[in-house]
Amino acid sequence: MKKLSALYVVIIALGLLFVGFFPGYYYYHSKFNYNSVTVKGLAEQDVEANLAIWNIKYVATGNNLVETKTKLEKQTDAIINFLHNNGFSDSEIELGGVETNDLMANPYRGNDPVTSRFILTKSLTVRSNQVHNVAETYTKAGDLIDSGVVFENQYNSPVSYVFTKLNEIKPQMLELATKNARQAALEFAKSSDSKVGKIHFANQGVFSILPRDDSNESESQQINKKVRVVATVEYFLE
Numbered sequence: 001m002k003k004l005s006a007l008y009v010v011i012i013a014l015g016l017l018f019v020g021f022f023p024g025y026y027y028y029h030s031k032f033n034y035n036s037v038t039v040k041g042l043a044e045q046d047v048e049a050n051l052a053i054w055n056i057k058y059v060a061t062g063n064n065l066v067e068t069k070t071k072l073e074k075q076t077d078a079i080i081n082f083l084h085n086n087g088f089s090d091s092e093i094e095l096g097g098v099e100t101n102d103l104m105a106n107p108y109r110g111n112d113p114v115t116s117r118f119i120l121t122k123s124l125t126v127r128s129n130q131v132h133n134v135a136e137t138y139t140k141a142g143d144l145i146d147s148g149v150v151f152e153n154q155y156n157s158p159v160s161y162v163f164t165k166l167n168e169i170k171p172q173m174l175e176l177a178t179k180n181a182r183q184a185a186l187e188f189a190k191s192s193d194s195k196v197g198k199i200h201f202a203n204q205g206v207f208s209i210l211p212r213d214d215s216n217e218s219e220s221q222q223i224n225k226k227v228r229v230v231a232t233v234e235y236f237l238e
Contacts (some may be wrong), residue, residue, distance in 0.1 A: 035194065035236070035237040036200055036234050036235060036236050036237055037185050037188050037189070037196075037234070037235055037237055038201075038232065038233070038234045039181045039182075039184040039185045039188065039232075039233055039234075039235070040181060040184070040230050040231065040232050040233075041176075041177040041178055041179065041180035041181025041182070041183075041184065041230070041231045041233065042177060042180060042228070042229075042230050043173045043174070043176040043177035043180065043228070043229050043230075043231070044226055044227065044228045045169060045173055045226070045227045046212055046224065046225070046226055046227075047163050047165075047169070047209075047224075047225050047226070047227055048131070048163070048223055048224055048225070049131050049161035049162055049163050049222075049223045049224075049225060050129055050131065050162075050163060050164055050165060051127070051128075051129060051131070051161070051162040051163075051164050052126070052127075052128050052129075052130070052131045052134035052135070052159055052160070052161055052162070053125065053126070053127050053159065053160045053162065054125065054126040054128075054134055054138060054159040054160075055123060055124075055125050055158075056079060056123065056124045056125070056126070056141070056151070057121060057122070057123045057124075057151065057152040057153075058072075058075050058076075058079070058121070058122060058123075058124075058149050058150055058151050058152060059072075059119060059120065059121050059122075059150050059151070059152050060072035060075060060119075060120045060150065061116035061118065061119050061120070061150075062116055062117070062118055063116060063117045063118065064118075065100075065118050068118045068120050069098075069120060071120075071148075072098065072120045072122055074148065075122075075147075075148060075149045075150070076095070076122060076124065078144060078147035078148065078149055079124055079144060079149060080093060080124075082141075082143070082144055082147070083126065083137070086133065086136075086137040086140070087130065087133055087137075088126060088128060088130070088133075088137075092126055092127060092128040092130075093124065093125075093126055094124070094125040094126075094127060095122075095124055096122060096123035096124060096125065097122070097123075098120055098121070098122050099120070099121040099122070100118065100119075100120055101118070101119040101120075101121070102117060102118055103116075103117050103118075103119070104117050121152060131161060131223055132223070134159055135159065135161075135223060138159050158221060159221070160220040160221070161220060161221065161222060161223045161225075162220070163209055163225055163227070166207060166209070166227065169227065170207065173207075173227065173229050174204055174229065174231060177204075177205070177229055177230065177231035178202070178231055178233060180231075181231055181232075181233040182196065182233070182235070185233070185235045189237060192237070194237040194238060195237065195238040196235050196236075196237065196238075197235060197236030197237060197238045198235070198236055199233055199234070199235055199236075200234045200235065200236050201233070201234040202231065202232070202233045202234070203231065203232040203233075204229065204231050205229050205230040205231050205232060206229070207227060207228070207229045208227070208228045208229070209225050209226075209227055210225065210226045210227075210228060211224075211225060211226070212224040212225050212226045
């Protein structure tokens with residue numbers, strides 16, 4: 001009985017050994033019985049922003065809350081008229097809320113007399129596909145000072161230029177990146193006396209939107225941009 005049990009143990013052990021051996025054996029040979037080359041293909045395309053977002057923030061101060069609010073409303077009217085005169089419609093103008101700051105309510109204020117108790121701040125955002133018109137109007141915003149507009153910190157806020165049509169150019173850019181990757185594989189195959197076969201693995205990579213020109217401005221501050229993608233492709237070699 002003990003001999004029979006020992007025989008069962010040996011049979012089971014051999015079975016487990018073969019079960020582990022054959023998959024590993026075939027995996028080993030499947031990995032080493034083919035040659036491949038991994039290459040990268042770059043594609044770049046110059047694009048132009050198709051959306052401009054201009055945030056304008058302005059301030060009114062005074063000791064009477066109602067009068068200060070009236071001053072702020074006059075500034076709002078002046079800015080909207082300025083935008084209308086420069087070709088922007090109401091659908092491109094978004095009004096924000098009013099922020100109220102009562103200096104007398106500040107428990108940490110010093111003993112200095114308060115010349116203007118209330119500070120009211122309001123924001124107005126221009127969202128427009130008239131990218132070049134926004135850029136041109138942006139440079140003329142200082143004219144609003146003559147109309148009594150008091151901008152917060154600076155006479156106008158930066159404009160962000162956005163490219164929103166990335167999905168429209170992705171297919172042709174991926175096609176170009178793959179084509180360039182294959183060209184690199186062909187050059188490698190030529191030097192190694194091989195032939196490029198089918199694709200074994202491909203990774204499209206990440207699309208990046210970069211500033212077209214090297215300057216101190218960030219990508220969002222430039223109308224002209226560059227879209228880049230690097231595709232990684234592994235080809236069989238024959």
